[in-house]
Amino acid sequence: MSEPVIKVENLSKRFVISHEKQERYTSLRDVVARRAKKIFSFPAQPTTNIPAKEDFWALKDINFEINKGDRVGIIGRNGAGKSTLLKILSRITEPTKGRVTIDGRVASLLEVGTGFHPELTGRENIFLNGAILGMSRAEIRSKFDEIVAFAEIEKFLDTPVKHYSSGMYVRLAFAVAAHLEPEILIVDEVLAVGDAQFQKKCLGKMEEVSKNEGRTILFVSHNMNVISALCSNAILLSGGRVIESGRSIDVMNSYVLGSGGKSSEREWVGKMRPGNNIIKLNSVRMIDASRYSKDTFSINEEIGIEMNYEVLEDNNVLWLGHNLYNSEGVNVFDTHSVSTDLYVKPHKKGKYSSVAWIPANLLPEGTFIIGSGVFNHSEHRIHFHERDIVVFSIVDTYDGKSARGLTTSHFSGVVRPLLRWNINAKK
Amino acid sequence: MQSTRIIIEPGRSEKNYWRDLWLFRELFYILSWRDIKVRYKQTVIGAAWSIIRPLLTTIIFTIVFSRVAKLGSVSGAPYSILVFAGMLPWQFFANSLSEASNSLIGNANLVSKVYFPRMIIPASSIITSFVDFAISFLILLGMMVFYQYMPSTKIVLLPIFILLAFIAAFGIGLYITALNVKYRDFRYIIPFIVQIGLYITPVGFSSTVVPEKWRFWYSLNPMVGVVDGFRWCIISEPLYWPSLVTSFSMTLLFLVIGIFYFRRTERSFADNI
Numbered sequence: 001m002s003e004p005v006i007k008v009e010n011l012s013k014r015f016v017i018s019h020e021k022q023e024r025y026t027s028l029r030d031v032v033a034r035r036a037k038k039i040f041s042f043p044a045q046p047t048t049n050i051p052a053k054e055d056f057w058a059l060k061d062i063n064f065e066i067n068k069g070d071r072v073g074i075i076g077r078n079g080a081g082k083s084t085l086l087k088i089l090s091r092i093t094e095p096t097k098g099r100v101t102i103d104g105r106v107a108s109l110l111e112v113g114t115g116f117h118p119e120l121t122g123r124e125n126i127f128l129n130g131a132i133l134g135m136s137r138a139e140i141r142s143k144f145d146e147i148v149a150f151a152e153i154e155k156f157l158d159t160p161v162k163h164y165s166s167g168m169y170v171r172l173a174f175a176v177a178a179h180l181e182p183e184i185l186i187v188d189e190v191l192a193v194g195d196a197q198f199q200k201k202c203l204g205k206m207e208e209v210s211k212n213e214g215r216t217i218l219f220v221s222h223n224m225n226v227i228s229a230l231c232s233n234a235i236l237l238s239g240g241r242v243i244e245s246g247r248s249i250d251v252m253n254s255y256v257l258g259s260g261g262k263s264s265e266r267e268w269v270g271k272m273r274p275g276n277n278i279i280k281l282n283s284v285r286m287i288d289a290s291r292y293s294k295d296t297f298s299i300n301e302e303i304g305i306e307m308n309y310e311v312l313e314d315n316n317v318l319w320l321g322h323n324l325y326n327s328e329g330v331n332v333f334d335t336h337s338v339s340t341d342l343y344v345k346p347h348k349k350g351k352y353s354s355v356a357w358i359p360a361n362l363l364p365e366g367t368f369i370i371g372s373g374v375f376n377h378s379e380h381r382i383h384f385h386e387r388d389i390v391v392f393s394i395v396d397t398y399d400g401k402s403a404r405g406l407t408t409s410h411f412s413g414v415v416r417p418l419l420r421w422n423i424n425a426k427k
Numbered sequence: 428m429q430s431t432r433i434i435i436e437p438g439r440s441e442k443n444y445w446r447d448l449w450l451f452r453e454l455f456y457i458l459s460w461r462d463i464k465v466r467y468k469q470t471v472i473g474a475a476w477s478i479i480r481p482l483l484t485t486i487i488f489t490i491v492f493s494r495v496a497k498l499g500s501v502s503g504a505p506y507s508i509l510v511f512a513g514m515l516p517w518q519f520f521a522n523s524l525s526e527a528s529n530s531l532i533g534n535a536n537l538v539s540k541v542y543f544p545r546m547i548i549p550a551s552s553i554i555t556s557f558v559d560f561a562i563s564f565l566i567l568l569g570m571m572v573f574y575q576y577m578p579s580t581k582i583v584l585l586p587i588f589i590l591l592a593f594i595a596a597f598g599i600g601l602y603i604t605a606l607n608v609k610y611r612d613f614r615y616i617i618p619f620i621v622q623i624g625l626y627i628t629p630v631g632f633s634s635t636v637v638p639e640k641w642r643f644w645y646s647l648n649p650m651v652g653v654v655d656g657f658r659w660c661i662i663s664e665p666l667y668w669p670s671l672v673t674s675f676s677m678t679l680l681f682l683v684i685g686i687f688y689f690r691r692t693e694r695s696f697a698d699n700i
Contacts, residue, residue: 015698028610087697091435091542094694100435110540117461119468124461131457132541183431 003103004065005184005216006089011062011098013084013240017054058084060240062098069214071207073221073231073248075255080237082220086110086188089218104183104216107134111188113173118162122153122172125161129176143179150205151175171198178205184216203230228252229329249327249367263391264295274384275309278316279347279374281384282308286370286392287355299365299396299403299416304355307372311347316376318347318383320354323371324363332363332414361403364416365396444690448544455547459554466555477559478566481518485511488631501635504662505574511567512661513630513654516592518563520650521621522556527600528607528617535700545693546686549604553596560589567661579663588656591678595649598682601689608699609692629654633664646670649678 059081066072074082087093089100090108115132116125126147130140140147148154151172153164161169185206207230210217221227227234227248234251236244244251264286273280285293287304297303305322320337335356337343370392373385396402396411403418404411485507492498493506500509527549531538534548571578607613628650629637637645645651652674658664 027612029612031610087539088435091433092539093697095435095437097437100433102433102435103431105431106433108541111536114540115534115537117465119465120461124464128457128461131454132537132543134451134454134543137453137457 003068005068005103006064006066006218007101008062008064008089009099009101011059011085011088011100012057012096013059013081013088013093014096015056015058017056057240059088059095062237062240062242064235064242064245066216066218068216069210070233071210071217071219071231073219073227073234073251074237075221075227075234075251076237076243081240082237083110083188084240085237086186086218086220090186102184105134106184106186107180107182108186109133109177109180109188110186112170112177116161116169116173119160121160122148122157122164125172126176129173133177133180134182135180139181147175147179150178150201167198174198174202178202181209181213182215184218185210186218188220206230226329228327252327265293266389274386275374276383278311278313279318279383280310280312281372281374281386282310282351284308284370284372284389286390294392296393296395299363299394300360300401300418302360303358303363303392303394305358305370305372306353306355308351308353309374310351311349314349315346317342317344317379318374319343319376320356321373321375322356323373323387324358325369325371326414327367327369330414332368361418362415363394364411364413365394367391367393438694444544448546451543451547454543455551458547459551462551462555463558477562481511481514481563482566484518485514488514492631496632498632498636500633500662501665502663504664505570505576508567508570508574508576508662509633509658509664510631511570512658513628515560515563515567516588516653516657517625517628517630517650519556519560519592520596520653521624522559523553523596523600524603524621525617526552526556527596528603528613531604531608531696532611532700538700539697545696546601546689549600550597553593553600556596557593576662578661581660581663585657585660588653588660591656591675592650592653594682595653595678598678598685599649601685602681605685605689605692608696624648624650629658633658634667634670635665642667642670643673646673647677649674649681652678 062081062085074085076082084093086108087110088095089102090106090110092108092110113125113129115129117128120128126144127137127140131137148157151168151174153168153172156164156168161172164172187206203226206217209215217230219227219231231248233246234248235242236251236255244254265283266285267283268274268281273282275281283306285306286295286297287293287306288297289302289304291304291306293306307320307322311318321334323334324332326332337354337356340354368391369388370390371385371387372389373382375382375385396404396416398404398408400406403416488510489507492510498506500506530548530552531545537543537548538545570576603613603617625631627645627648634645634651634655646669652671655664655666655671655674659666
C-alpha cells in the first residue's frame with residue numbers, strides 16, 4: 001500500500017526572538033512600560049542598529065509524504081528543527097505557514113513518562129500516563145498485565161514511583177508507551193534513556209508492531225544505529241529545511257558526510273572536546289598504512305583508527321576502545337587497547353596518539369561507523385563515549401585477490417575474511 | 428479512515444475541538460482524580476484543611492459583622508450560618524480561580540509534550556476545588572445541627588446555584604488561566620482579586636444591607652447572584668430577582684469571553700509556557 005498517511009506541504013514555523021531581554025515570558029509590567037515609553041519618546045528618534053525582535057524560522061518550506069506502514073527516521077543536528085516538526089505533527093504547537101494532512105489516529109511520544117506523578121504508585125501512573133497518551137481506561141485495563149510484565153516491575157506496582165530507581169521508572173514509562181495502538185506513532189529521542197538491553201527490547205517491540213500491523217512510525221534519533229536498525233527511510237533536516245530524504249542508509253551517509261570536511265576525520269577544539277578533567281579527546285581519524293587520512297579504503301589494506309587525546313591528570317589507568325558498526329546497525333566488533341602496556345599501567349600527563357589496526361581482508365565492502373571511548377570498566381568509570389564519530393567505506397577490489405574472488409554478483413556476510421583453504425586430492 | 432483525518436494549518440480553529448473534548452473526557456477524569464489524590468497525599472491532616480480555613484474565616488466574620496458592625500439577617504437565621512452559607516460558594520470560587528490560574532503552568536510538561544484540548548486542565552483543577560467545597564458543606568450541616576436550625580425546603584434547588592458557581596468559576600478561570608500563561612504577573616493579581624472580591628461579595632453581610640441605588644453596580648459581580656441564591660435556598664433570605672438576573676448575565680458573558688479568549692490563545696500555549 002502506498003497511500004500517503006502523512007502529507008506535509010510548505011510547512012514553516014517562525015519564532016520571534018526578542019533581543020530586548022532574556023526573560024522567558026512576557027509580563028504585563030513590561031508591556032505597560034513599553035507602551036508608556038512609546039508614548040513619551042519622540043517619534044523621530046533614530047532606531048538602534050539591533051532590531052528589538054528578530055524572526056527565526058525553525059522550519060522553512062518543508063515538504064514530504066509518508067506512506068502507510070513506513071518507518072521513517074528524522075535526523076539532523078541539534079537545532080535542525082526535528083523537535084519542532086514533531087511538535088507540529090503532534091498538534092502541540094501550530095505552524096506559521098503550510099499544511100499537514102494526517103489520516104489516522106496519532107499518538108506521540110516526545111518524552112518518556114509524560115505526566116508521571118512521583119507521589120502516585122506504579123499502578124496509578126500506568127492509568128494516568130495511558131490516559132495522557134490517549135488510551136481509554138478499558139484499553140489500559142485490558143493491557144495492564146502485559147504492561148506490567150514488559151516493565152518487569154510486578155513487585156513494586158503499589159509503591160509510589162518516587163521510590164523507583166531511574167531504570168525502573170524508564171521501563172515502566174516505556175512499557176505504557178509501547179502498548180499504544182495508534183495508526184501513526186511519533187517518537188522523539190526517548191530511547192536514549194534506559195539500559196542497552198531494555199532499549200533493544202523496546203526496539204524489538206516497535207519493529208514487531210510496525211511490521212505486523214502496518215503501523216507508520218516517525219522516529220527522531222541521534223543514534224545512527226537505531227535509525228538504521230528500525231527505519232527503512234529517513235529524512236535529513238538542516239537549518240529547518242529538508243536536505244535529503246530516501247533510503248535511510250543513503251541519508252545517514254550524507255548526514256555524517258555533511259558534517260564538514262571528510263567524514264573519516266573529526267577534530268574537536270577547546271570546550272567542544274569530549275571528555276572530563278582527566279582526559280580530553282582531540283581527534284579521531286581513519287588512516288592507511290602510510291598514516292594518510294582517507295574516506296575510502298581498499299578491502300585488502302590495513303585500516304587504522306587513530307585517536308589523539310590529552311591526559312590532564314597523572315596516575316589513571318585508561319582503557320581505550322572503539323565500536324564499529326556497519327550500515328545496518330550491526331555492531332561488527334568492539335576493540336579495547338588490551339595489547340598495550342598502558343592497559344595496566346597508568347597514563348602520565350601529556351598528549352598521546354593511539355592507533356588500532358583493522359587487518360586487511362576482514363571487513364566486507366560497505367560503510368562503517370566508528371564510536372570511541374575512554375573508560376575503565378574495572379573501576380566502573382567512563383570518561384567519555386562518543387558515538388558516530390567517523391564514517392569510512394571499504395571497496396572490494398574485483399581483481400580476484402580478495403575473498404570474493406572472481407564473483408561479481410552479491411557477496412554476503414558481515415565479515416569477509418580471506419581464509420586459508422586447503423584442498424588435497426585424495427588418493 | 429476519513430473520519431480520523433486531521434488537518435493542521437495555521438489559525439485553523441478545529442471543527443472537531445468539542446468532539447475532541449468529549450474524546451478526551453477520560454483524561455479529564457483522571458487528571459481530576461490525580462489532583463485530588465495528590466493534594467491530600469502529603470498533608471498531615473489532609474482534608475481537614477478544607478474545613479479549617481472557611482471555619483476560621485466564618486468565626487472572624489461573624490464576630491466582625493455581627494458583634495462589631497451589628498448586622499443581622501432578615502430571616503432570623505443564626506448569623507454564623509448566614510456567613511457560612513456565603514463563605515461556601517465564595518471559597519469555592521476563590522480556590523477555583525487560584526488553582527485554575529496556575530494549572531497550566533503547573534502542568535507545563537504536559538502542555539509542551541502532548542496534545543489534548545487544553546481546557547481540560549483548568550476544568551479539572553476546578554473539580555479539585557469542588558471536592559473541598561463538598562467537604563466544607565459538611566460543616567454547614569454540622570452547624571445546622573448545632574444551632575438546631577431547620578433549612579427550608581428550597582434547599583433542593585441548591586444544585587442550580589452550585590452549577591451557577593461552577594460556570595462563574597470556569598468562565599473567569601479560563602480567562603485568567605490564559606492570561607497567566609502569557610503574562611505571568613497575573614499570579615500576583617489573583618490574590619488581590621480574591622481579597623477585594625471577598626468584600627464586594629456578600630460573604631460577611633447580607634445583600635439586603637446594600638442601598639438600592641448601588642444595587643445594579645453591586646449585582647454586576649457574578650458571585651452576588653450565587654451567594655444570594657445559596658442563602659435563599661439554605662436560610663430563606665429574600666432573593667432580589669433583578670440582581671440575580673444581572674449576575675447571571677455577567678456570568679454568561681464572562682463564560683463566553685473566557686472560552687473565546689482561551690480558544691484563541693490556546694494554540695500558542697506550548698510556545699509561551
